[in-house]
Amino acid sequence: MLMLLTAIINQKTLQPPRRYVKWETVLKVSDYQNVINIVYLGILGIEKEISEECEEQFFQSYKKELLLRDSYSNAEEVIMWQLERYGIEALILSDTRVEGLYPKPEMANLGRLEILVNKMSLPQIHRLMRDMDYGEVENRMGTGALYERIPGIRVMFYDEMPVHNKAYKKYFSASLKKYPCLENYHYIHTLSAEDGYLYQVGKMVEFYLAGDLRIRDVLDFWQYQRAAEDVVQSKKVKDFFQRVKWQEFVHQMGLLATLWFGDGAARQYGVALELEEYILSSGRENKRLDQRLLPYEKSRLDFYWRNRDAEWAVKKREWLFPSREYMYRFFPVLNQYPFLLFFCWAIRWLRFLKQFAANRWRKVWCGISVRFLDIKEKMKGLIRKREENLSEKILQNREEEIRDVEGNLQEREEEIQEREEEIQEREKKFRNRWEGPRDRGEKPRNRWEEVQDQEEESQERWGEARDQEEESQDQWEYAQDYEEEPQTIEI
Structure with a gap:
């Protein structure tokens, strides 16, 4: 599968496989890794032993990706128009411009649209999305509001940057109005080239921590590095990675991308190979790799909400009552006072309870705000309807008055016309009496x-x-x- 991806991305001739390939497994893995459209383009021109059913599944998946491209383009245009119409400040984080990174637009994968908005705008956005037939679905990552609509369009709205690193959040804590606006828009903002690259790396870090990093993410990262080498090598980007302690993660990710899609020159790929195994195994835990790539994200690796049902059932007890050695990392006071372990557990529970209550209250507040907005719109509709009825009555009365005035004017015009006819007859008689003698050469006489x-x-x-x-x-x-x-x- 990686050979197919490399050949298609680099526009090289693909050699037919020399050994038997189980295409059903390739279909399953490529679908999970979000690269099935590229794999399908690769298998079109090679000789292969594949069943008709498997080939049909490849085609249907590729066809679905093509249809989603047009749907995403239309949805993006409509959503931005609605946000601009209601004056909602929004920052586009991920959109259809990712298609420009690939040799052919159909090679890109539009997983979802991502937009950053102010927290106070979420109720109004929820109402707008509901009016556009979008339904809110559960977000397994735990942040943002995710909306979905047939045939599979997904739109994510964030009220804060979805990367939970303090230095990262501080960097992106500026007001949305400070970001440049898109052309022909006043409220829709976009990231600069450097900020777009930093956001993509931040998403990859979050995917890695959640065990959801995939081949498509590495491929997008590789394509962005090739398309914007000046941005990747800029001093601003390097200083930022040094500040958030992500230099090793970015370096190893670049090595892995080169190993998969590049020239494959002789380099030290030890850690990159472990990262490859981590991705292909769907996020199997590797503490040694975690310590090497993200040494300062250890606490987030432990506390990160992975939301896996199987792991939750097995590790529920460990999560509620961690071991003493584990608690020493976050509560150094236990080294001196071990009997405070129960109180430290309670503090830890309160932290999780606080986070849960905050998420719950956010949803409740959003629902209440949407309800108030609905009531407000209904009141506006009733007032508008009453004003329209009153305006119609006033217009009807004025039309009747105008008709009466027009009738009176018509009668006056008829009277004036009769008077004019009488005057014309009198003038005619007078003219006959005056002009008759004049025609005979006589002097006109009086009465x-x-x-x-x-x-x-x-x-x-x-x-x-x-x-x-x-x-x-x-x-x-x-x-x-x-x-x-x-x-x-x-x-």
Whole structure:
């Protein structure tokens, strides 16, 4: 499997295996180590004896990784848009830009998106994620709020850096506003190249302490070192590793990455080989290796919440009542007063109880805050609905008033139009009376002259009527005289 990874990452020709390979085991291991997509690309061009069922499982896993790439890109864009919309300060710790470290984007593994926010923003973020159909799931690492949505998109929100080293936390304790903003965003911040590398190494330390360090983590570390050699060799990075006492861990991790994916030059790989065994054995405890790599993280190795059911069942009693030698490390007073062992146990229990209560209270407080936010949004919705109803009533009343005013205006316009028609008729009559005589070359007369002319015409007509009447009277008399005279009829 490592030969396949090395050949694909370095873009070299892959030689077919000379001995029998149990591909079912390769499938299982590569799936656990999060490198199944690269292994599938490697087995495409070689001759192999593999069952159809196993090859189909390889293909389905590779297909799932490809589909998740697009889903993660869309989810990242939507989440950043929502955070920007509501003005939530956020620092992107891990995103889809990891694809740029590999020769082909489909070789990368997007395990989850990681975002750092302020503690007071967690309730609002919980509500936003719930509205986007994300469900909160149990986080086995014990820090942060993990959300998941079909088809397997995982988003982690932290309220503090997920690396529990005092010097490390002090370095990253600055306000989120001090980090540079992403382009076209005002509330979404990003890590610089040096800080991004330091964060990746810090995550690897936490994975190592939790027994969850995998080949994919080493591969990402190797690709980052190759892509940003200037950053890795900068004085700022070296001084930081010296401050947190991680020089040996980074050195041995680099040797192991070179052994797996590099040229494999002759070097001292003693500790690196032990680290290889630790990774391939899924985090089997190795106290000698722990003391060599992280000598100042011993207390965290002992107190780290590993959350393994099998180990918890076996070591429950040892955890509640550690041995006297173990307690001497954390309570030096026992060397002088051994009878205080029970009180030291009680102090240790109180510490764990305090941590448990803090985690429990954080969840309860988050739930209460989300509930208050829901009530607040409902109240805003009711107020908004009432305002909308009131606005609708006001608009309806104003529309009715406008319609009444428009009706009155229309009536006024009709009256004005009638008046204008009357005025036009009068003007027309006046123009006819004025222009008629002018057309005949006469001087326009006034009203009195017209009346006198009409009287004269009527008198003339009256005289003519009297003459006609007298003439008709004469004719009547003549007809009467004619009837009275005797008439003779000739035979």
